[in-house]
Amino acid sequence: MQNLGIQVLFQGNNFLRLCGGLWQSLQIAVISMVLSIVLGMILGIVMTSPKKLVRFLCRIYLEIVRIMPQLVLLFLVYFGAAKHLNINLPGSWAAVIVFTFWGAAEMGDLVRSALQSIPVHQYQSGFGLGMTKLQVYRYVIIPQTVRRLLPSVMNLLTRMIKTTSLVVLIGVIEVVKVGKQIIDSSRYTVPDAALWVYGVIFIMYFAICYPFSRAAAMLDKKIKD
């Protein structure tokens, strides 16, 4: 067993490159998530609007995002924008745009359901104290929804991190692609490198996503208590 596949990880700067790829994935996911949370909060409030037309438009947006595969959206923004609008975006920007478009819709729906789960008397008491609508949301409703939201937000974030493996198709070199490059460049010298490289990628994804899911589970428990 002198030709153990694990050796490829220590050749050159292979391991550092894998970490670099992971950093790229994480960057896209986290930036998109921050934008999604901000936009999703606003969208969620809009979604509870009493106006039918507004709710209807929000509903269409949400359905489009849920129906369209993320890959189609990525191609539309990366290649489509360049071809039809002459906007030549770098791959990572296109990825952030698509993931935010997706995340904001999902987040909006989460915020909407959290808002609707707040009992009506909370609103009424606020208004009864002479607060404006904005003040009721700012001081009464939002703080309560944030606590209810946290677990599902963590869930969305881990989903987003895992979905970043699609961005390779628009030329962004993330962790899975780096892995494939390493496996291929040592294809003739270390034929069983694949198992080891994918194993390490698995551990990397786990190491990143696990703390988030743990945190989500703990928060969930805390809120229940």
Added chain:
Amino acid sequence: MKKKLLGALLGVTLAAGLIAGCSAPAKENSNGAQSPSAKARTLSEIKDSGTIKIGVFSDKNPFGYVDANGKIQGYDVYYGKRLAKDLLGSEDKVEFVYVEAASRVEYLKSAKVDVILANFTVTDERKDQVDFALPYMKVALGVVSPDDKLIKDAAELNGKTLIVVKGTTAETYFSQNHPEIKLLKFDEYQEAYDALADGRGDAFSTDNTEVLAWAIQNKGFTVGIESIGNTDTIAAAVQKGNTELLDWINEDIKTLGKEQFFHKNFEETLKPVYGDEIDPENLVVEGGQV
């Protein structure tokens, strides 16, 4: 509940309309290919910008791959660097964009790269989408067999068992042109190689680049037939209608032919993988002359 369903239904219709609306112009492009929406850079624009953007594979050893130090290497890349040197005066004035097989055409159509050098096999279908330059490489089928019962000619296979992988050009070629040869078919490459090693067949055939590389790694097996069947060529591609750049690449490839550039490229990039016994004439194309 009814309202929600109605909303969802409307959403679906609208989304479908959106998709249809977006794909319609793309279809126009492939038909009237003279007018892609994003215009490719002309030769002088590339010169002014100082770098040429070339799309290459980053996981196709030995044609385009990233080595352990993160540097891009390979047969296609070697040629790409030379293009940059001839056009802009330095091998470093090139930006390599890592592309995937499925999106190679899109990269050209959206003008994200100037040239694609990603082991692009010339086919009639692709000629409608992009313009191919003169070829710089060719591929055909190869046949690998054990050293002690080496098969050097298709006639020697008469009545023997040949292993092929389903859906490959090797399967089509042998079943159409050599019905006298018994074919043993497998779904996966690994199974096929295992069958050859076990002696379940007398020989195995697939792309010659693939069997050549395999034979180097497996002692006791040799590629007896290095080139058989229809030869496909591999060439650089530019956006449809970018004639100026295309003409320049073609002129350049003719000049490179005089100094036997692709033989040198073969020595540097392919020989370490395919070994000494391989005849470069089976892979290399000089000056665009197949």
